[in-house]
Amino acid sequence: MHSKTSLRRLIEGNERFVSGAADPVDLVELRKANASGQSPWAAVVACSDSRVAPEIVFDTTIGDLFVVRTAGNVVDELVLASLRFGVHALGAHLIVVLGHYGCGAVQATCDGDTPESLACVCDEVRPSVEVARARAASEKVILCDEAVRRHAEAMADRVRSDAELGDAVPVLWGVYDVASGEVSFQEIDVLDTP
């Protein structure tokens, strides 16, 4: 499957999720059909937030997505290693880094009120908050929302700069709205780059 087809499936799946028209699936049949192997068609990095499950948000099911989740959708060496496996061993055609509005890790970093348990996560988010703070000073953007966007973008850049991933598949980022259910994809034009 082409990476553009993978993106179209994600977009259409999110539209079904938003409208409440999720595809009916037979999980027992799908479980049996996928028992002998997997070939996910996209990889997604998302936050561990209980509202942000990519399989649900994109109306996908068993065998569709290779998902890596960390608090604050932080990309570290273990996440990169997982993505390398998802792409090179399993054949995912596309990587999406999915941030989300209302992210507790980003909010805590913006507030400068970091719980001990999230300290190392917030350390990873902080550079994006500083970028957002500079922008919020001159433009009409809400600091935390802007930080969510800049952080997802920064994590996508981190994936792209990995020697084994950057040239292998397109890397996009997007932001999930926990209220509307909509995912806004960014940098879709990378799919047009030969």
Ligand SMILES: [Zn+2]
């Ligand atoms: Zn979050």
